[in-house]
Amino acid sequence: xxxxxxxxxxxxxxxxxxxxxxxxxxxxxxxxxxxxxxxxxxxxxxxxxxxxxxxxxxxxxxxxxxxxxxxxxxxxxxxxxxxxxxxxxxxxxxxxxxxxxxxxxxxxxxxxxxxxxxxxxxxxxxxxxxxxxxxxxxxxxxxxxxxxxxxxxxxxxxxxxxxxxxxxxxxxxxxxxxxxxxxxxxxxxxxxxxxxxxxxxxxxxxxxxxxxxxxxxxxxxxxxxxxxxxxxxxxxxxxxxxxxxxxxxxxxxxxxxxxxxxxxxxxxxxxxxxxxxxxxxxxxxxxxxxxxxxxxxxxxxxxxxxxxxxxxxxxxx
Amino acid sequence: xxxxxxxxxxxxxxxxxxxxxxxxxxxxxxxxxxxxxxxxxxxxxxxxxxxxxxxxxxxxxxxxxxxxxxxxxxxxxxxxxxxxxxxxxxxxxxxxxxxxxxxxxxxxxxxxxxxxxxxxxxxxxxxxxxxxxxxxxxxxxxxxxxxxxxxxxxxxxxxxxxxxxxxxxxxxxxxxxxxxxxxxxxxxxxxxxxxxxxxxxxxxxxxxxxxxxxxxxxxxxxxxxxxxxxxxxxxxxxxxxxxxxxxxxxxxxxxxxxxxxxxxxxxxxxxxxxxxxxxxxxxxxxxxxxxxxxxxxxxxxxxxxxxxxxxxxxxxxxxxxxxxxxxxxxxxxxxxxxxxxxxxxxxxxxxxxxxxxxxxxxxxxxxxxxxxxxxxxxxxxxxxxxxxxxxxxxxxxxxxxxxxxxxxxxxxxxxxxxxxxxxxxxxxxxxxxxxxxxxxxxxxxxxxxxxxxxxxxxxxxxxxxxxxxxxxxxxxxxxxxxxxxxxxxxxxxxxxxxxxxxxxxxxxxxxxxxxxxxxxxxxxxxxxxxx
Numbered sequence: 001x002x003x004x005x006x007x008x009x010x011x012x013x014x015x016x017x018x019x020x021x022x023x024x025x026x027x028x029x030x031x032x033x034x035x036x037x038x039x040x041x042x043x044x045x046x047x048x049x050x051x052x053x054x055x056x057x058x059x060x061x062x063x064x065x066x067x068x069x070x071x072x073x074x075x076x077x078x079x080x081x082x083x084x085x086x087x088x089x090x091x092x093x094x095x096x097x098x099x100x101x102x103x104x105x106x107x108x109x110x111x112x113x114x115x116x117x118x119x120x121x122x123x124x125x126x127x128x129x130x131x132x133x134x135x136x137x138x139x140x141x142x143x144x145x146x147x148x149x150x151x152x153x154x155x156x157x158x159x160x161x162x163x164x165x166x167x168x169x170x171x172x173x174x175x176x177x178x179x180x181x182x183x184x185x186x187x188x189x190x191x192x193x194x195x196x197x198x199x200x201x202x203x204x205x206x207x208x209x210x211x212x213x214x215x216x217x218x219x220x221x222x223x224x225x226x227x228x229x230x231x232x233x234x235x236x237x238x239x240x241x242x243x244x245x246x247x248x249x250x251x252x253x254x255x256x257x258x259x260x261x262x263x264x265x266x267x268x269x270x271x272x273x274x275x276x277x278x279x280x281x282x283x284x285x286x287x288x289x290x291x292x293x294x295x296x297x298x299x300x301x302x303x304x305x306x307x308x309x310x311x312x313x314x315x316x317x
Numbered sequence: 318x319x320x321x322x323x324x325x326x327x328x329x330x331x332x333x334x335x336x337x338x339x340x341x342x343x344x345x346x347x348x349x350x351x352x353x354x355x356x357x358x359x360x361x362x363x364x365x366x367x368x369x370x371x372x373x374x375x376x377x378x379x380x381x382x383x384x385x386x387x388x389x390x391x392x393x394x395x396x397x398x399x400x401x402x403x404x405x406x407x408x409x410x411x412x413x414x415x416x417x418x419x420x421x422x423x424x425x426x427x428x429x430x431x432x433x434x435x436x437x438x439x440x441x442x443x444x445x446x447x448x449x450x451x452x453x454x455x456x457x458x459x460x461x462x463x464x465x466x467x468x469x470x471x472x473x474x475x476x477x478x479x480x481x482x483x484x485x486x487x488x489x490x491x492x493x494x495x496x497x498x499x500x501x502x503x504x505x506x507x508x509x510x511x512x513x514x515x516x517x518x519x520x521x522x523x524x525x526x527x528x529x530x531x532x533x534x535x536x537x538x539x540x541x542x543x544x545x546x547x548x549x550x551x552x553x554x555x556x557x558x559x560x561x562x563x564x565x566x567x568x569x570x571x572x573x574x575x576x577x578x579x580x581x582x583x584x585x586x587x588x589x590x591x592x593x594x595x596x597x598x599x600x601x602x603x604x605x606x607x608x609x610x611x612x613x614x615x616x617x618x619x620x621x622x623x624x625x626x627x628x629x630x631x632x633x634x635x636x637x638x639x640x641x642x643x644x645x646x647x648x649x650x651x652x653x654x655x656x657x658x659x660x661x662x663x664x665x666x667x668x669x670x671x672x673x674x675x676x677x678x679x680x681x682x683x684x685x686x687x688x689x690x691x692x693x694x695x696x697x698x699x700x701x702x703x704x705x706x707x708x709x710x711x712x713x714x715x716x717x718x719x720x721x722x723x724x725x726x727x728x729x730x731x732x733x734x735x736x737x738x739x740x741x742x743x744x745x746x747x748x749x750x751x752x753x754x755x756x757x758x759x760x761x762x763x764x765x766x767x768x769x770x771x772x773x774x775x776x777x778x779x780x781x782x783x784x785x786x787x788x789x790x791x792x793x794x795x796x797x798x799x800x801x802x803x804x805x806x807x808x809x810x811x812x813x814x815x816x817x818x819x820x821x822x823x824x825x826x827x828x829x830x831x832x833x834x835x836x837x838x839x840x841x842x843x844x845x846x847x848x
Contacts, residue, residue, distance in 0.1 A: 044733045046766060
């Protein structure tokens with residue numbers, strides 16, 4: 001087990017280094033964007049004197065490396081800094097956006113895993129038959145529909161025509177749990193493509209596993225088909241799906257901008273979009289840290305699960 | 318009122334969606350006015366199809382594009398439509414703009430200049446803040462001095478520039494004497510300028526219980542999400558009909574219209590022309606169009622080639638096919654312009670003949686100017702609706718006159734600064750403001766946002782002359798002369814005026830339809846009721 005532990009330690013160190021690199025890159029790229037927070041603030045009234053005053057008040061007249069240094073210094077003490085646009089602490093922005101994002105991600109993943117795996121297994125068991133063809137073509141079709149188009153379609157049909165669900169979550173704030181009906185359509189949109197990719201991966205993995213020599217061997221030993229399928233074949237089929245799932249969760253946590261905008265859900269994607277438009281670098285950097293760490297932890301978790309499911313595949317740092 | 322966490326709130330949220338004015342102005346774009354009847358408002362209030370007697374009660378939810386988590390309720394920091402609408406509900410200005418953008422009294426009951434027009438005596442009406450204290454001259458001076466603080470970058474600071482706030486003083490509890498740095502005949506426009514709200518003396522924090530004198534009191538505020546207000550029973554202009562008013566933020570236009578159609582809000586601000594057309598006849602919601610709300614133009618830099626030659630500018634005036642631009646770039650939701658700002662506003666020179674497309678004349682002028690085969694770069698950006706479409710249409714129109722227009726897309730977050738000093742030709746738009754403000758902010762030698770680089774001593778002199786002229790008709794004649802010059806050889810090719818489109822639920826009554834963007838009756842909820 002010590003090998004695994006040092007592997008985890010190395011992965012975590014590497015993850016921290018990757019996060020630092022991401023934050024630096026984000027800082028440089030945001031700095032490179034045309035205009036800064038003062039220009040974005042001045043907007044349609046770009047009176048040069050006013051821009052200069054705003055720049056001074058925001059501290060943007062100081063060199064970039066000093067500003068970055070101060071921010072890093074604060075971060076080491078757990079201080080994410082202060083938003084340029086509002087003067088409020090960045091941690092507040094992150095905390096406010098985190099709730100709706102985590103809620104959406106959790107509900108989506110809770111539905112995604114059983115539905116995606118179930119459809120994949122079903123299709124694999126009926127390989128080449130009607131059920132498989134139906135599932136395969138339907139998932140391929142849904143996968144091809146962009147989120148915004150699917151969202152608009154669902155809203156039009158289920159919210160505006162049939163009136164089953166509210167069209168947006170406008171006015172509900174962060175307390176989305178109190179309005180579960182408002183979550184149905186956004187979760188459906190979020191589920192659509194991941195279910196397709198996950199079920200197709202599981203189907204392919206299952207078919208491979210069921211055709212593999214070890215499965216035939218297990219059957220020759222007279223192990224019941226049920227056990228062969230779910231205790232032997234499925235774990236192997238799930239290994240690649242786990243990586244895909246980690247990527248999906250990462251995508252869900254790091255801001256699903258389109259869905260948030262369409263359904264007026266004030267999550268991290270909305271925070272990110274506003275922060276970039278404002279050139280509010282401390283907020284963008286705070287988000288980069290959160291997203292970077294989320295990605296590192298999720299991928300590490302996925303590798304561990306893969307290792308557990310299919311030990312032969314080994315792990316590499 | 319003075320939440321310590323708010324004192325660190327330095328800047329308003331400002332987002333590319335829903336800028337108030339677009340370009341240069343202390344004014345906002347977007348016009349709609351809701352309301353029953355303020356008495357003095359010249360706007361026609363259409364009280365819904367069947368009108369009727371205003372009914373008291375209910376909660377109206379209004380969806381606006383907003384500024385995300387960095388929004389503030391500080392009325393002096395507002396930049397967005399949502400900010401302006403909330404400020405208007407919570408606070409009052411001394412004056413505000415009527416439908417023709419002339420100033421009408423609000424907290425100021427009356428005003429009177431001296432003979433030289435550089436001292437104005439203002440008498441306040443009897444009005445009270447939400448905490449019961451009366452609105453006094455001290456509150457007015459405090460508010461104006463706060464806005465004019467050079468250490469801050471309040472948007473209205475430039476508007477208050479003509480006032481010498483050190484010398485201005487209170488002459489009584491409800492009377493003040495404003496001392497101006499120079500004769501200012503249009504001083505009432507300053508009192509009505511965007512963001513010049515009156516707050517109680519000493520107020521600094523506004524996000525956790527702002528106290529104003531407006532028609533609604535504060536209940537709750539979540540930046541970027543919701544603001545809940547309730548009726549101020551003692552409002553000087555009559556208590557609102559609504560019990561409660563909630564502003565909700567939905568940045569996507571599709572979300573606003575869906576929320577309205579789905580009954581989640583009763584009022585959706587800023588809709589696309591296509592949405593307006595689609596729902597105009599459907600009947601499930603009512604579409605309100607506020608005309609003359611957004612000037613659409615191309616700005617030519619008059620201080621550099623090729624536009625330093627007035628013949629080239631005139632040629633470009635003749636190249637523009639205005640109907641095609643309005644139909645294509647504004648989806649027909651607007652009317653054509655005549656190269657002058659402020660159609661339908663006070664002092665607008667509507668006696669000037671409408672300019673028509675005349676490609677032969679344009680070719681002739683370009684030939685005279687030695688500019689045949691001219692190539693120019695047209696700056697545009699997705700910063701405002703219709704910009705990129707207008708650029709594309711104009712490129713094709715120019716090609717017919719032998720001019721090659723290369724369209725260059727710029728960043729929408731820094732567009733207004735980018736086009737201020739660089740380039741030669743750019744897309745431009747402006748929200749409503751008095752013609753005098755448009756001139757002083759954009760067309761004088763020392764204007765801060767002079768995007769056409771129109772710097773002309775004679776023109777400056779005419780403006781100063783107008784500001785020193787007490788008689789309104791004489792002043793109007795001077796504005797007429799200035800506009801004739803701009804029409805003949807100015808730098809703004811004003812091709813159209815866009816409607817501001819909003820949607821309301823059938824139950825909403827008391828929406829004014831004649832008031833252009835950013836006037837008193839736009840986004841005004843104290844005269845609205847739910848049937």
